[in-house]
Amino acid sequence: MNKMNNRELSGLLFNERVLQEAQDETVPLIQRLRFLGIFSNNQDEFIKISLAHLIRLTELKDNTKLLTGDFTPRELLPKVIETITKDNAVFWTTYSRILSEMEQHGIFIVNEEQLSPEQKKFCSDYFTSVVSVNLVPLMLRRSVKIPFLPDGYVYMGIKMENSAQNSVRYAIIQVPVSDTCPRFVVLPSEKGKTKIIFVEDIIRLHLNELFFMFKYDKISAHGFKITRDADLDIDDDVSESFIEKMKQSLVKREHGRPVSLFYNKQMPEDLLDMLIKKLEFSTTKQVEAAGRYFLMRDLMRFPKVNPELELEKREPIPHPLIKPGNGIFEDIREKDLLLYYPYHDFRNVIDFLLEAAVDPKVEIISITLYRTANHSKIINALKNAARNGKKVNAFIELKARFDEGNNLDVTQELQEAGVRVHHSLGKLKVHSKLILVERNEQETLKGYVYIGTGNFNESTATIYTDFGLFSHHQPLVKDARKVFDFLYKTELNQKFKHLLVAPFTLRKSVKKMLEVEIDSAGKGKEAWFYGKFNGLTDEKIIKHLYEASAAGVKIRLIVRGECCLIPQVAGLSENIEVHSIVDKYLEHARLIISCNNGAPCTFILSADMMKRNLDRRVEIAVPILEEYTANVVRDIFTIQWNDNVKSRDLTHSNTNEYIRNTLKPARSQDVIYDYLKIK
DSSP states (O other): OOOBOOHHHHHHHHHHHHHHHHHOTTSOHHHHHHHHHHHHHHHHHHIIIIIHHHHHHHTSSOOOOOSSSSOOHHHHHHHHHHHHHHHHHHHHHHHHHHHHHHHHTTEEEEOTTSOOHHHHHHHHHHIIIIIGGGOOOEEEOTTSOOOOOOSSSOEEEEEEEETTTTEEEEEEEEOOOSSSSOSEEEEOOOTTOEEEEEHHHHHHHTHHHHSTTSOOSEEEEEEEEEEEOOOOOOOOOTTSOHHHHHHHHHHHHHTOOEEEEEEETTSOHHHHHHHHHHHTOSOGGGEEEEOSOOOGGGGGGOOOOOGGGSOOOOOOOOOTTOOTTSOHHHHHHHSOEEEEETTSOTHHHHHHHHHHHHOTTEEEEEEEESOOOTTOHHHHHHHHHHHTTOEEEEEEOTTOTTOHHHHHHHHHHHHHTTOEEEOOOTTOEEOOEEEEEEEEETTEEEEEEEEESSOSOTTGGGTEEEEEEEEOOHHHHHHHHHHHHHHTTSOOSOOOSSOEEETTTHHHHHHHHHHHHHHHHHTTOOOEEEEEESOBOOHHHHHHHHHHHHTTOEEEEEESSOBOBOOSOTTTTTTEEEEEEOSSSEEOOEEEEEOTTTSOEEEEESOOBSHHHHHSEEEEEEEOOSHHHHHHHHHHHHHHHTOOSSEEEOSSTTTOEEOOOSSOOOOHHHHHHHHHHHO
């Protein structure tokens, strides 16, 4: 019997849970549309990362079975493509159903053939003032190499036919989408109705204006989308600037070979054949006919046209231990502060840095940065601190996937403000979420640490659930200093007393926790292990969990995404249960709680149980030392485990069954909000 789920198929199964949310009629209608956008975005990333990697593996002569799932790459590839195709069909059926429901509320998505004279005039003005200035049609000729087409855009293939001269011309238009030229345009509409048009349909309406210089009697436009291999190739040769190598690798990614081509099924065969040849697709399996519209991730930014069809907006809960006007350093000295976003306000982290930037007693600020928001307040606070004479050290991870370019820009921005910026070398990524502020108190530097499970990104902190801990415990501060010493390469052989740090001690520590539970179970004592992760794919960790299950340890896991462990299998994992929650907030917080002979240990951590996190990244798990705070973490896990509205049971492979029972409905994200209001 296969003892592990395949990682790629498990990843697709997670995205099907997102698709379930779009189908759930209890979810506000426009939010269901946005879940379709999240599904589309996830699938695009899967194709450019996982599918691209799988295709590369099939091209190798060595066709041994993959580590998870008992498939060879050539056996797995058709299963993955079949699943993607099946999910796409469900996506479009769901999309059509949602559009029908929207029409019942007076919201209509229309095309260029459904416009009133007034709306045509509006579109004409909009095309002239907003769209046309961003359009550069590319002419195609059979004998000339196609201009490079980056992925991440919607394209329109244009065919112009002149029957009198028996001639055909081809062109490509890249559809411009930006903050100033959004994908969806709200049209002037009759009272009680809202009509919206895709920007590419506005372009279709004005094809003659774009190609007036050519003679033709028929012109047509057909959408298509390219997905390219997003792998970065960065070697360990330090003779060249790492930043220069990163810039070169980003250019290579932009020019990565195409992995898939989705095209409008009404596209003429001659136009399609030209695109396939020009884009150098190696197999027709990577080419798929689809509908009229592409890159539907933009549904995440669908206009807010009716508040009644949106999610209820909830204000963050004031943290009971943070006193307005008191100064956050004083609050942290009194007691550890545990924040849980978005229930609490991420503004507290920004205020922490802003206060540090102007506090005359603060001398040093150190931070690790993986992903930051556009126009980041975190970055501004660090710049202000440097300008105020503080010694500011920022460790920026340049290899944060799809944020490499932004992190290069942040590097330059901080350096210009006087911040000392550090980067990693080699293949070790820094994924930890750590701030250390050192303050001169009575002629001694006292540290204040913040350790979190999520990025220093105020935008995602409103939609991702994450823990963050402020602490003044000096043993934690001492360990945090050692982490930064390692990052700056001044001391490589560090020993940590309280923090569990990958790639040094985290894996060993998780194994040791399970061994303690195995020993307790063998003695007939209470033994259990709880964990919450975004992914569980590491073979060694899964093996340890199976061993603990066999010994009688009760294991409860909440895994949002990929899960290669198979629970509830007799003789293997009968003592392991696995749930997965997908709801309005993205469940991103990670935690571990173990029985530990009746004295529970509680950790929050930046790492998932994946090989890359445990062996190839700098990650931090921090113990929750104060009992009050630890109880909050345990209560939150219990609330989530008892979710019977948005939780799925992963026992039965490939079903994503909702957990339903006779208990009163308990939607954990609602219950947690109410719980934290009274804590």
